[in-house]
Amino acid sequence: MIILGEKSKNDPSAVLYHRCTIDLDTQTITFEDLPCRNLEDVMGGFGRSFQVLAERKIENAYCRENPLIVNTGLLTGTSVMTGLRAYFSAYSPLKQSGKGLPAAMWSAGSGNFGNKLKWTGIDEVIFENCSRSPVYAVLREGELGPLVELIPADHLLGLSGHEKIMSLQKDYSNAHFAAIGPAGENYQSVYMGAVILSTDNQLKSGEPKNRFAGRGGMGSMMGYKNLLAIVAQSSDKPGKITPAMRDVNHDVLKNGGSARFQPVSQGGGGGTWANIEVLQAFHAVPMNNFRPKGNDDVEQQFRDHVEKDFEVVSEGCYRCGIRCHNNLFNRNPDGSRGPLAAKYDFEPLILFGSNLGLYDAAQTCELIHLCDQLGMDAISLGATLSYVLDYNERHPEKPLFNGATFGQFDAIRALMEETGRGEREEIGKGVKRLSEQLGETSYAVHVKGLELPAYLPETNPGYIFAIAGGHMSMGTHMLLAKEGKCSVEEWVQVITTQGLLQVGYDMLGLCKFVGVGMGHDLIVRATREATGLEFTSAEIVAAVRRAYLRGLALELRQGFEDAEYTLPAQIIDSPNPNVTLPNFITAEFIAQLKLRVWSVFLPEMEGLLPDLD
Amino acid sequence: MQVTVKLVASFRLKWFKEATQDYPHGVEILDIVNEIGIPVNELGIVLINGHHASLKDKLQDGDTVSLMPLIGGG
Numbered sequence: 200m201i202i203l204g205e206k207s208k209n210d211p212s213a214v215l216y217h218r219c220t221i222d223l224d225t226q227t228i229t230f231e232d233l234p235c236r237n238l239e240d241v242m243g244g245f246g247r248s249f250q251v252l253a254e255r256k257i258e259n260a261y262c263r264e265n266p267l268i269v270n271t272g273l274l275t276g277t278s279v280m281t282g283l284r285a286y287f288s289a290y291s292p293l294k295q296s297g298k299g300l301p302a303a304m305w306s307a308g309s310g311n312f313g314n315k316l317k318w319t320g321i322d323e324v325i326f327e328n329c330s331r332s333p334v335y336a337v338l339r340e341g342e343l344g345p346l347v348e349l350i351p352a353d354h355l356l357g358l359s360g361h362e363k364i365m366s367l368q369k370d371y372s373n374a375h376f377a378a379i380g381p382a383g384e385n386y387q388s389v390y391m392g393a394v395i396l397s398t399d400n401q402l403k404s405g406e407p408k409n410r411f412a413g414r415g416g417m418g419s420m421m422g423y424k425n426l427l428a429i430v431a432q433s434s435d436k437p438g439k440i441t442p443a444m445r446d447v448n449h450d451v452l453k454n455g456g457s458a459r460f461q462p463v464s465q466g467g468g469g470g471t472w473a474n475i476e477v478l479q480a481f482h483a484v485p486m487n488n489f490r491p492k493g494n495d496d497v498e499q500q501f502r503d504h505v506e507k508d509f510e511v512v513s514e515g516c517y518r519c520g521i522r523c524h525n526n527l528f529n530r531n532p533d534g535s536r537g538p539l540a541a542k543y544d545f546e547p548l549i550l551f552g553s554n555l556g557l558y559d560a561a562q563t564c565e566l567i568h569l570c571d572q573l574g575m576d577a578i579s580l581g582a583t584l585s586y587v588l589d590y591n592e593r594h595p596e597k598p599l600f601n602g603a604t605f606g607q608f609d610a611i612r613a614l615m616e617e618t619g620r621g622e623r624e625e626i627g628k629g630v631k632r633l634s635e636q637l638g639e640t641s642y643a644v645h646v647k648g649l650e651l652p653a654y655l656p657e658t659n660p661g662y663i664f665a666i667a668g669g670h671m672s673m674g675t676h677m678l679l680a681k682e683g684k685c686s687v688e689e690w691v692q693v694i695t696t697q698g699l700l701q702v703g704y705d706m707l708g709l710c711k712f713v714g715v716g717m718g719h720d721l722i723v724r725a726t727r728e729a730t731g732l733e734f735t736s737a738e739i740v741a742a743v744r745r746a747y748l749r750g751l752a753l754e755l756r757q758g759f760e761d762a763e764y765t766l767p768a769q770i771i772d773s774p775n776p777n778v779t780l781p782n783f784i785t786a787e788f789i790a791q792l793k794l795r796v797w798s799v800f801l802p803e804m805e806g807l808l809p810d811l812d
Numbered sequence: 813m814q815v816t817v818k819l820v821a822s823f824r825l826k827w828f829k830e831a832t833q834d835y836p837h838g839v840e841i842l843d844i845v846n847e848i849g850i851p852v853n854e855l856g857i858v859l860i861n862g863h864h865a866s867l868k869d870k871l872q873d874g875d876t877v878s879l880m881p882l883i884g885g886g
Contacts, residue, residue: 476821477880677883681857683864779862
């Protein structure tokens with residue numbers, strides 16, 4: 200980014216971002232420096248990409264006019280700890296309105312790809328059209344500015360994302376990578392393909408320790424465009440660590456928000472894994488397709504139980520001291536550390552564990568590893584598989600596919616493999632489509648076509664207004680457990696003020712695990728120290744709010760109707776008595792909530808989208 | 813009076829899982845938290861007999877207090 204010195208330090212138009220547009224069909228590459236239109240453009244991520252998407256009328260995700268936008272946040276590639284994020288945006292093949300129009304989506308991931316992209320001198324890449332044959336893109340820094348090449352990639356076809364990355368590493372030193380797996384290549388039957396991002400740890404160890412931009416099928420979009428990988432090659436250019444920046448990073452590391460993600464051995468909470476134990480205190484850990492049984496089975500997945508069979512190693516992304524990755528290693532017969540089994544984060548370990556009726560950590564590890572190798576979104580795949588198992592349990596006389604039901608590891612594994620290879624399109628296209636085909640939608644756990652993460656829908660009515668699927672775009676997923684909130688007033692307040700600000704992290708380039716509220720003094724200081732820009736807390740909050748509301752307005756423009764803003768019907772028609780948290784979500788509650796939230800949001804949404812007619 | 817304290821997740825690993833002890837009448841949850849040594853800024857959820865409570869709530873004989881760390885993320 201270029202900041203024009205003569206202008207005010209809080210004037211967005213003083214900031215220019217460097218865009219590279221790559222026409223994959225004609226192989227034409229153009230560069231331009233564009234002035235930011237508003238603070239959302241400055242912050243970057245989906246705040247900027249959604250303004251690009253809003254300028255296009257897209258009726259089918261798999262059309263040549265649907266761009267794939269890859270960008271970074273303002274603090275990506277700076278010396279602010281966790282400033283690592285890369286964002287992938289497009290109209291989604293997976294998230295679709297009842298009218299059949301694709302929704303705008305973004306997905307974010309860490310690793311070191313975002314940094315390298317930023318350090319090439321490119322802030323944003325727009326991939327237009329489709330390549331006629333498989334290619335990968337190489338973005339590299341040059342003496343006179345960034346250089347871009349498209350290279351034939353037939354030799355990468357069929358490889359897992361990890362294998363693609365390790366193959367490319369042989370040809371590109373000092374680079375990081377974004378790649379797709381077999382699922383993304385089979386985009387026509389897999390709408391939940393993920394983008395796989397390399398980490399330093401992966402490249403050094405050769406082990407598949409990737410991060411993922413999983414949500415919404417951005418890997419499938421890469422597959423549709425015949426773009427198998429992106430290489431970002433640059434020298435490292437982390438910013439200078441000033442005393443003030445050291446203070447910022449100290450606060451990132453020590454604030455209460457991030458402490459919970461740090462290793463147990465360092466006095467932290469041990470990452471998101473600890474959530475299981477807290478939720479189990481309320482019997483609110485998803486089991487058997489989001490229907491906890493009220494028993495103690497899930498305790499087999501508690502950390503100290505799993506540590507009996509595996510060595511748990513806390514590792515982190517590039518220069519991040521939070522070290523939130525819990526990597527499980529097998530033990531050799533002599534007790535020494537064996538090969539990597541899987542990364543054991545909350546969502547995959549629940550969605551490929553208790554929610555499928557599996558409690559053996561070794562089996563869960565194998566499914567996590569397989570999903571990662573195939574390159575699918577663990578949340579979408581896990582929630583769709585659990586629906587299939589549930590359906591089969593309800594219909595033993597006429598089951599789907601191989602008849603798999605809860606706890607049947609081998610049959611579940613087979614379904615996963617077949618889905619990633621493009622042989623089970625009913626699963627690969629997600630739970631909304633499958634449940635509608637079968638005419639049994641009440642226990643399909645999604646909102647607006649995006650499968651929910653590993654938090655029960657009956658604990659979070661905020662899901663209804665999440666614009667990018669679940670808790671990562673509406674920070675209300677733990678409020679019931681944390682605070683016992685259950686009145687309409689409390690939920691209206693939290694959704695319309697705090698919850699929506701969660702998406703600010705998908706603009707700035709920081710990881711959500713920083714754990715402080717957007718607009719917090721720490722965010723303001725980090726922005727000032729890293730960039731010299733002087734935006735106030737109120738300005739940052741207002742920009743994040745506009746970006747969120749623009750996303751909501753885009754949903755409405757793409758045909759989402761009032762009836763789609765709801766939760767799975769099962770939680771109202773058949774509340775689960777095993778969950779000990781208050782059961783407060785009724786049809787009347789949802790109706791009142793929507794009425795009041797829309798009355799706040801709708802007036803503010805006017806004028807946020809360009810008129811395309 | 814007797815109060816049962818249950819610790820969850822990292823608190824359980826650092827201190828204990830469950831303990832029943834005698835406390836003076838009128839004891840507040842905060843007193844017990846301080847006695848155990850749990851930093852207040854690491855405390856996420858506090859329950860009395862399964863219901864959400866605050867640190868200043870006073871306990872009765874036979875109560876069960878559950879203390880849980882901060883949680884979040886995905």
